[in-house]
Amino acid sequence: MLFRREVLEGIAGGRIDRVFRVWAKPQVRAGSTQRTWAGTIVIDSVAAVTPEEITEEDALRSGFEGRVALLTALSKSRKEGGYHRVMLHLGGPDPRAELAENADLTDRELADLTTALDTIDNRSRRAPWTREVLRLIDEHPGLRAQDLAERLDRDKLPFKADVRRLKALGLTQSLETGYRLSPRGKALMAYLRSLTE
CATH class of the missing domain: 1.10.10.10 (Winged helix-like DNA-binding domain superfamily/Winged helix DNA-binding domain)
Structure with a gap:
């Protein structure tokens, strides 16, 4: 799973604790980790969600200005599939x-x-x-x-x-x-x- 620099900075700073992806099927699973330059990202949960289930808090905690901005970004994805909410946190430095x-x-x-x-x-x-x-x-x-x-x-x-x-x-x-x-x-x-x- 790729992360933009500003998202990694937000995760490292504790401002971002979730991201959204468009996937036909989940590409990560709960409990898995991913090493990045900002540290090791731990995946806490992965859930399919409908647009109606995405909240204003989801948008803010994923680095967007608001729900409309998040939904607009998701709608521009070139991938096919449904929306997925990935809850995550910084587990520590990359060894x-x-x-x-x-x-x-x-x-x-x-x-x-x-x-x-x-x-x-x-x-x-x-x-x-x-x-x-x-x-x-x-x-x-x-x-x-x-x-x-x-x-x-x-x-x-x-x-x-x-x-x-x-x-x-x-x-x-x-x-x-x-x-x-x-x-x-x-x-x-x-x-x-x-x-x-």
């Missing part, structure tokens, strides 16, 4: 964020990260890619995923999935547009460069 900020890596941690990249590359159906993607992000922070993928002659969605794998290791950080290496990722890249010098 990857703390990991990503740690650039003080021991020799053992650097070796373990190198092994993790080798394992990903060895299991890949194509040529090794991890170091190339890290280098590209390092050289072009903030460049759109589409543009990064094109530089590698790849499709955007599989490229983004690969970047998420690197993010899970704490090596990259998502920006509003594109990515950058995290402090942890920069430390690893400096280490990898030192091995070839």
